Amino acid sequence: MTSYRHHPDRIAALVQDDRVHRDLYLSEEIFALEQERLFANTWVFLGHASQVPEAGDFVTQEVAGRPLLMVRQPDGAVHVMYNRCAHKGTQLVTDESGNTGRFFRCPYHAWTYRLDGAPLGLPLKNGYEGTQLKACESGQGLSVVKHVKVYRDFVFVRLADTGPAFEDYFGEVLGAIDNMVDRSPEGKLTVGGGVLRNIVHCNWKMYLENINDTVHPMSTHESATKAAEALWEGHAPSDPKPMAMEQILPFGSGYEFFDKMGGRVFANGHSVLGVNFSIHSNYAQLPEYEAAMQAAHGAERAADILQRSPQNSVLYPNLSVKGSPQAIRVIRPLAADRTLIEAWSFRAAGAPALLFERAMSYNRLVFSPMSVVAHDDVHLFESIQQGLRAGGNEWVSLHRNFDAAELAQSTITTNGTNELLMRNQFRAWAKAMAPEAAA
Template identity: 55%
Template sequence: MRHSKKLGHMQHLVKEDCVHRDVYLDEALFAQEQQELFANAWTYLGHDSQIPATGDFFTLDVAGQPFVALRDQEGQVRVFHNRCPHRGAKLFAAESGRLDGRFIRCAYHSWSFRLNGAPISMPLKEGYEGTNMACSPAGEGMKPIGALQVYRGFIFGRVNPQGMDFRDYFGDVLSSIDLMVDRSPKGELQIEGGVLRNTIACNWKLYLENINDSVHPVSTHESAVRAAQSVADDWNLGTNVPMAFEQILPFGQRYDFFKEMGGQVFPHGHSISGTKFSIHSGYGVMPEYVSALQAAHGEARTKEILERSPQNTVLYPSLALKGSPQTIRVIRPVAVNRTVIESWNFRTVDGPELLLDRALTYSRLVYSPMSVVAHDDVHLFEMQQQGLRSNANEWISLHREYEASETAEPTRMCSGTSELLLRNFHRAWVTFMTSESQEA
């Protein structure tokens, strides 16, 4: 059976407590990921505040294929393959923008379409009379993405039409989006401040692993913390701590802190680092803001919103959330050894301006490719990608806090430093990479 052979191969690459280097280096596996994982998983596409008005659009690639997201005349979010059904030209070349009219027109042969993808007209229409064009894919108009879901403003898509239901796929981890959105008294977020894009010469899984790796800050970011602490000492800040120091100094916590902050894994590769507390838990709160949240959500929910500040939530395979500050990172695999990371910031609608300031400052300090924090990480990701070519050891160790019983519990609590948070990603990877129907 072809399926059985593929399953055996993938299980050889991903064992219970270690991963073979080929999952980061093999170009054929990367191509298979695009078809099996990124085309069948629910991936993050964007936020509806990026397309607030009719005709607004943005473009992106998913599973190696070009797509366009736009808002139609009825105010609905639509996502289509960015391809003219006639001869295959991309219909949208720009990264984002707004259409001049209320229709889409291909620059090649002037075929035109409504904003809901339906065909309107084409030159020399009489030339198609008596042909099979009307009942062919070309005559059906723009092809929509296989499945689409807008959840509290977050746009998710599945390239293939058949697959797992949205809520079944994400399950309880959607509460992290709820927590983020409910920081707004109005229950609404808006993308603001543009996007930071960082192209890294590493496999996307190395970056994903690092998001919920809470051991590395102690050593990787030691020099950045020392530099910040030295300046803070010279300034004799006392209790008047500028935002930049408030955000960067907690990276200097010790191993016990990161271990005790807790973690949790969920089915399908999702995970949370910092279930009890995190380096973001010490941000100050504002009495007027608390009152506004209580009026909107009630005292119990407000308490939960303000007390829960996870280090990172991963919605596998493409999105990482930080509820405080209000930022997200999006993983866009480009090649087996090249990944684009996008950092986006949110305005918390009807919330204090300080929350947006925190998001923008944190992104500059931590996610900008020239920041003192991201520079450390990017250097090590690229050194990993290069070092894995060594034949000294073909395996990546993920042994920390491994328990044989963990595979029987798809939802499980763990310490903040457990590599279960990473093992969980790879187990989901095997599931997607072997999900093909059995064939003789």
């Protein structure tokens, strides 16, 4: 079989104007190239600064298959380093999170490092006198990730030395983070309630596409919405709904609702679904909270923040943001057919506890592995992963509402059921996977 690595023209042929080849989901070689090119050369969401509130607090994570450490410094800054001792390569810490104290100590040979990665000490120091240790990489301490951006406490990294600047890469879609953070009258969010994790046996792109798929809820989640409708039958439209009902009933809103909610795509694969309204637009109002928002932001800005409730905003390639409820999903690829999905909830400083309850409720209801919604999606994702191995048709259709004029534009506003939002992701994928981008 011809290698994709050595025949870049084959990679380019995988993404066509209105369809993509199944190898994007099935090929382990393609997955390895994605780690090297796409995830190393673009800006990837790593974590949130509230996860490391005190000096010495750390979080471990992998990006592009490389183990990283996010560490709070004594001066309050957040640094990111590669999680490997400069001596033999041992991971300095293997816990998901914790506090290392005033320094890192390698568990293998007890080499120590300051919180910023600078070398601190090592056993048998005399044995290195007259050697080249201090002149080589091992003597310089931990390797630091040079390109780190903390945007309103959301921490992003770009592992490659070359690549787009942060603001150039994300552009207008950063407004999705602004909208979420500004829902706090104090402009401050903290991660709360732990993180829901689900390993799905499918390709990561399959999950990311689905975030912009507004046609599937009526069929995929029919049983969940029908059950909710049966339970709510007999109530007047004006009756206050329990939180779970408020969140699940809109999933059955119908094709016209989802089409009219609208969507917008941007360069580099980013998108906003629900630019007009969404299933989150009609949550119960909280007058005291709205008053606090007006006091903090002014009446006009407060109204703009609270009325803007997109369905999903995708910061390509691995972050999906929901301003209301205040929740995010993080997509962490593990293999061509295995993806870790994380669902996070946020507390908004100065806001009522009900907002945090909404985030927690929504994540449990929709994204938990045991939810009444996620199991439908997971079953179908894993079914697609298997079905794509079938013979015959090797292509995945993305034809709905295709218009050749879209190929010449980077920012487009469209209807909510247009598969343009998915095509836009694959065009960004093809651009990042091109040999000149990798170079």
